Amino acid sequence: MKYIDEFRHQQHVELLATAIRNACTRPWTIMELCGGQTHAIMKYGIDQLLPNDITLIHGPGCPVCVTPLQAIDKAIGIAALGDVIFCTFGDMLRVPGSTKDLMTVKAEGGDVRTVYSPLEAVTLAQQHPDKQVVFFAIGFETTMPTTAMSVYQAQQMGLKNFKLLVSHVRVPPAMEAILSSAENKVQGFLAAGNVCVVMGYQEYLPIAEKYQVPIVVTGFEPVDILQGILRCITQLEQSQVTVENQYARAVQTSGNTTAQQMINRVFKPVTRSWRGLGDIAMSGFELSADYTDFDAENAFQIAHINTQEHQECLSGKVLQGIIKPSQCPEFASRCTPESPLGATMVSAEGACAAYYTYRRQQSITENNSQ
Amino acid sequence: MSKTDNSEDACPLPIGQYDKIVMAHGGGGQLTQSLIDKLMLAEFDNPALNEKNDSAVLAINNERMAFTTDSYVVKPLFFPGGDIGKLAVCGTLNDLAMSGARPLFLSCGLIIEEGFAIDSLQKIIHSMSRQAKAAGVNIVTGDTKVVEKGKGDGLYINTSGIGVLDTAMNISPSMLQHDDVVIINGDIGRHGIAIMAQREGFKLEQALESDCADLSGLVKLLLDGGIDIHCMRDLTRGGLATALIEISTAANKQIMLDETAIAIADPVRSVCEVLGLDPYYVANEGRFISVLPSAQAAQALAIMHAHPLGKKAVVIGKVDKGSQSMVTIKNRIGTTRILQLLSGSQLPRIC
Amino acid sequence: MCLAIPGKIISISGEDIYTRTGDVSFSGLMTTVSLALVPEAKENDYVIVHAGFAINLLDEEEALATLASLDDLKSAQE
Secondary structure (H helix, E strand, O other): OOOOHHHHOHHHHHHHHHHHHHHOOOOEEEEEOOHHHHHHHHHHOHHHHOOOOEEEEEOOOOHHHHOOHHHHHHHHHHHOOOOEEEEEOHHHOOOOOOOOOHHHHHHOOOEEEEOOOHHHHHHHHHHOOOOEEEEEEEEOOOOHHHHHHHHHHHHHOOOOOEEEEEEEEOHHHHHHHHHHOOOOOOOEEEEEHHHHHHHOOHHHHHHHHHHOOOEEEEOOOHHHHHHHHHHHHHHHHOOOOOEEEOOOOOOOOOOOHHHHHHHHHHEEEEEEEEOOOEEEEEEEEEEOHHHHHHEHHHHOOOOOOOOOOOOOOOHHHHHOOOOOHHHOOOEOOOEOOOOOOOHHHHOOOOHHHHHHHHHHHHHHHHHHOO | OOOOOOOOOOOOOOOOOOOOOOHHHHOOOHHHHHHHHHHHHHHHOOHHHHOOOOOEEEEEOOEEEEEEEEEEOOOOOEEOOEEHHHHHHHHHHHHHHHOOOEEEEEEEEEEEEOOOOHHHHHHHHHHHHHHHHHOOOEEEEEEEEEEOOOOOOOEEEEEEEEEEOOOOOOOOHHHOOOOOEEEEOOOOOHHHHHHHHHHHOOEEOOOOOOOOOOOHHHHHHHHHOOOOOOEEEEOEOEHHHHHHHHHHHHHOOEEEEEHHHOOOOHHHHHHHHHHOOOHHHOOOOOOEEEEEOHHHHHHHHHHHHOOHHHOOOEEEEEEOOOOOOEEEEEOOOOOEEEEOOOOOOOOOOOO | OOOOEEEEEEEEEOOOOOOOEEEEEEOOEEEEEEOOOOOOOOOOOEEEEEOOEEEEEOOHHHHHHHHHHHHHHHHHHO
16 A cells, blocks of 8 residues: 555664664653554564663553543443434444443443444434434544534534534643653653644644653654654754654644644633543643534533542553553453453553553563573 | 542443443454353353364264354345355355365254345345355255344344264364464455445445355365365454464464465455454455464465465464464564454444 | 544545545545545545545655655665
């Protein structure tokens, strides 16, 4: 596939891996802040190509891990109502709420549908005027313009039965929250490439400056990730601090202004809670005044949700890289992929699930070499 | 960031146990396995069932027979390369073949929804008949039920099958040996993607058909050719990865795959990339893996290449030393990853 | 976050910038994608597609430049 395959060539990968080994003279800790990058790192075993001195932390970059418990519970509450068609991306279907997940709601008779695009939800609203069609709007800035445009189109069509349950979040405040923590270990960032496709990367300049961390806007293929790591390491080794753009084929400095205008028209920033990290100021979005009619939170009376929280799960500390998953007392004992205590063990890309798999591979490799 | 320590270290209650069946239970992944192990195997509990093979091998009056059953709920009922009828016959023939049996007889149970078009039913029954005849097998018994409109999704089919083992070989995961090779008869992912492309309205520049096919003839060639097959499994829901993980788990042996050897057609790859699907977990209906001694690999491949369903047969991996169940794949870029069972079915993702 | 794949616009339908769509080819798969976020997109452009929308154009020169920079790396290692 054009502009994908070229960024997966083994020769390029080997070249970059060698360059990283040559460049790295001491330990460094880098965080990638995008679930898609985490997925690629795991799928391609990128960490196997890195010298031991480089620690990669899988940051809070996936909606499965960071959508707050209360948002999941609200989604479940709405999806269970009669006359509602609840539309969600497939990623969210098995994320546990306080007592159940959306897949269970479907099993109990809720009309829960997975969609590939919010536009499918708009089409459903047109086709089913007798139903309320609710779209679970999760995701980072990459997805926000698609949600915004869908609401805009719904408004243009005069649809009264299309609603959004909004749980969008922004990346830069989360980066700052991580960097400002007293326990922070992150020394360099791979910024989420597709987020920057939409937003550009100007807002990362003050962050890099304030916290003195290099930030490299990075794509998703093995060559991208390795090149992003190489640039980050090179900066660290040379005590440089800038924002670089590795993903230049898709990202311009100021991003996609049409998309940003649509975001600003439809949404406004609010403080949002991130699962495991707590409230982060101005890190989330809600519908702006012209679009409150589309807000599912206003449209539905959901009975008081008793959001139950467990104290044992340390996914918040894992997501920030403060502890490794293996340092959690519940890791691989009470908490496993088959019986997870937290979202980071549920999601195949979650840091704890990834670590669990890696650890298993390590122990088997060690057994075999004995 | 909130200063109240730990108040937002929010974690869900564990969803290890559902109290209702969810769609994921039908996905062929962990939830399916768990349901079968904890409920059906626990209750029915007998040696033949506990082998968990594609068909049960039974000793009846000094003959060894294979017995299998499968139900078909595919939507859409008609898809490029076949229909639910063809699937229902081929799937059960394949299950019999996977234990080394020669298929003899099939049953056909139909659950038809009120309002289903009779000419569609005709087409499907004709499809079943044609497929069974081509395999030299008779459908000797059946049942027909009609359910009220809204209760049946058009048509569901169950087929059960009986075959006879002409060979004394024991074909099962327990026979796996270190250095055995894993051979597949073609590329992966066609059936699942052909169905998905039709459902999602994707246009494919190269027409993609399901690989739905009866593999019993190809398997017979291998057995008649003296190939000492240790284990076979046809790839259905859950794809190549799931089939190999099941074998690896049952055998308690490690299987290592080579990504560069596994063929994936361009349209399959493109759809998978766009929807974020992993082709190793996508359904197939005309592909099987056979695990056999490496010394016979060349001979097995020669036999398969001479058959229309084995032209693209290739070695894709081997059984490693060590007695831990694990399936690993060496990537194109030289790294290795573990293939895990999915919890349910694979869903398109945006993350 | 964000699975997004590059594809080539084969044809465009509609005049209104908010509702026009493109038939986008991803090496053998053709699907209809909203072009509402890329009003400047033309036929034969490559776009990055996420959740049914083109979210930006792909700059082919930059793609080649990124790959070319690897050649520089290769020379440096030799």
